Amino acid sequence: MTTKAYAAQSATTPLGPSTITRPPVGDLDVAIDILYCGVCHSDLHAARAEWQGMRYPLVPGHEIIGRVSAVGKSVSRHRVGDVVGVGCMVGSCRQCVACQDGLEQYCEGPHGFLQTYNGWLDGTGENTYGGYSAAITVDEHFVLRISHSAEQLAAAAPLLCAGITTWSPLRHWGAGPGKKVGIAGIGGLGHMGIKLAHAMGAHVVAFTTSPAKIQDAKHLGADEVVVSRNPDEMAAHASSFDFILNTVAAPHDLDAFIPLLKRDGTMTMVGVPDSPHPSPGVANLIFKRRGLAGSLIGGIPETQEMLDFCAQHGITSDVEMIAMKDIESAFERMKKSDVKYRFVIDMSTI
Numbered sequence: 197m198t199t200k201a202y203a204a205q206s207a208t209t210p211l212g213p214s215t216i217t218r219p220p221v222g223d224l225d226v227a228i229d230i231l232y233c234g235v236c237h238s239d240l241h242a243a244r245a246e247w248q249g250m251r252y253p254l255v256p257g258h259e260i261i262g263r264v265s266a267v268g269k270s271v272s273r274h275r276v277g278d279v280v281g282v283g284c285m286v287g288s289c290r291q292c293v294a295c296q297d298g299l300e301q302y303c304e305g306p307h308g309f310l311q312t313y314n315g316w317l318d319g320t321g322e323n324t325y326g327g328y329s330a331a332i333t334v335d336e337h338f339v340l341r342i343s344h345s346a347e348q349l350a351a352a353a354p355l356l357c358a359g360i361t362t363w364s365p366l367r368h369w370g371a372g373p374g375k376k377v378g379i380a381g382i383g384g385l386g387h388m389g390i391k392l393a394h395a396m397g398a399h400v401v402a403f404t405t406s407p408a409k410i411q412d413a414k415h416l417g418a419d420e421v422v423v424s425r426n427p428d429e430m431a432a433h434a435s436s437f438d439f440i441l442n443t444v445a446a447p448h449d450l451d452a453f454i455p456l457l458k459r460d461g462t463m464t465m466v467g468v469p470d471s472p473h474p475s476p477g478v479a480n481l482i483f484k485r486r487g488l489a490g491s492l493i494g495g496i497p498e499t500q501e502m503l504d505f506c507a508q509h510g511i512t513s514d515v516e517m518i519a520m521k522d523i524e525s526a527f528e529r530m531k532k533s534d535v536k537y538r539f540v541i542d543m544s545t546i
């Protein structure tokens with residue numbers, strides 16, 4: 197089946213209209229007409245080959261909300277007409293320990309998990325194409341149920357990456373009542389991190405380099421906001437955090453944050469900048485047994501749990517809707533940290 201898409205033909209060409217082929221609907225597949233797709237900073241990193249191993253044409257997009265248009269004969273979890281979501285994964289080996297644990301993002305199979313875009317199909321080198329397109333076909337295991345209301349659907353799309361990428365580490369490191377949790381970088385991921393940590397009952401401190409975002413961060417649910425470029429404001433929080441989630445998309449000084457952790461506190465990195473952070477000093481880590489960790493998106497069961505939690509609590513993203521043709525200007529604003537707080541493409545405009 198041919199489908200309209202927006203693709204980068206190389207790392208140096210802007211995204212533009214393109215036609216791609218989707219595979220036929222297999223027995224366990226769900227065919228989805230895409231309604232909305234969020235714009236993750238990863239889409240920009242990938243389209244511009246700021247990371248290694250990109251293949252072109254590249255069709256980004258892994259925050260997908262759509263309506264089921266057809267199902268294979270063995271599909272039991274979804275029906276034609278259902279509103280569903282697809283995130284960063286469309287396949288994994290389903291047999292390894294990680295997959296059995298519902299942590300498909302850490303799949304230990306020969307090719308790891310299959311990415312929604314730029315994924316290596318069956319080791320053949322053939323590319324997967326993401327959500328900047330009119331339709332997608334995905335194995336039912338990787339299709340999520342969406343129970344948000346019809347008016348909330350566009351704003352629910354970013355939950356499929358920004359939501360789960362912050363939910364998973366917040367849960368893993370025990371964000372909740374009595375815990376002081378920092379969220380560094382108030383972009384797509386960070387603004388969801390604030391909302392989710394607040395909903396989990398933690399005391400939330402937002403770290404931003406943009407003083408213009410202070411009021412917004414409070415509205416999003418932050419109890420306090422720190423301008424991270426101001427050393428005095430940072431020092432006031434020395435040795436006080438149980439957990440800091442660092443979503444910053446650019447290399448920066450981690451030693452500005454690590455001393456803010458209390459004994460046994462952890463800072464977890466989710467941002468993936470195009471070049472490394474300067475190496476942090478060891479002293480800040482060893483003297484209080486502090487941890488520096490990483491986390492990758494989230495597994496399918498915990499993604500469903502997060503989506504259901506958000507629907508129950510009325511949680512969505514703060515979004516700016518754009519038409520497909522405006523993607524390049526959205527990327528430009530994203531580079532300048534000027535997004536409030538996630539662009540979402542209205543796919544009827546493709």
Ligand code: NAP
Pocket residue numbers: 235236237238241357358361380381382383384385386403404405406409443444445446447448465466467468469491492493530531533534535537
């Ligand atoms: P985003 O919307 O662009 O937000 C990133 C935020 O980082 C900006 O809004 C800004 O916040 C801060 N920032 C940017 N440049 C900075 C600089 N030079 N110094 C300090 N702070 C800076 O990006 P996103 O979509 O949230 O993604 C964030 C990162 O996570 C990206 O690298 C993305 O690829 C990665 N990611 C990782 C995973 C994973 O599984 N680990 C999943 C999704 C995305 P302030 O204005 O508040 O400072």
Ligand code: ZN
Pocket residue numbers: 236237238239258284357358
């Ligand atoms: Zn993403």
Ligand code: ZN
Pocket residue numbers: 288289290291292293294295300302303304305
């Ligand atoms: Zn596996």
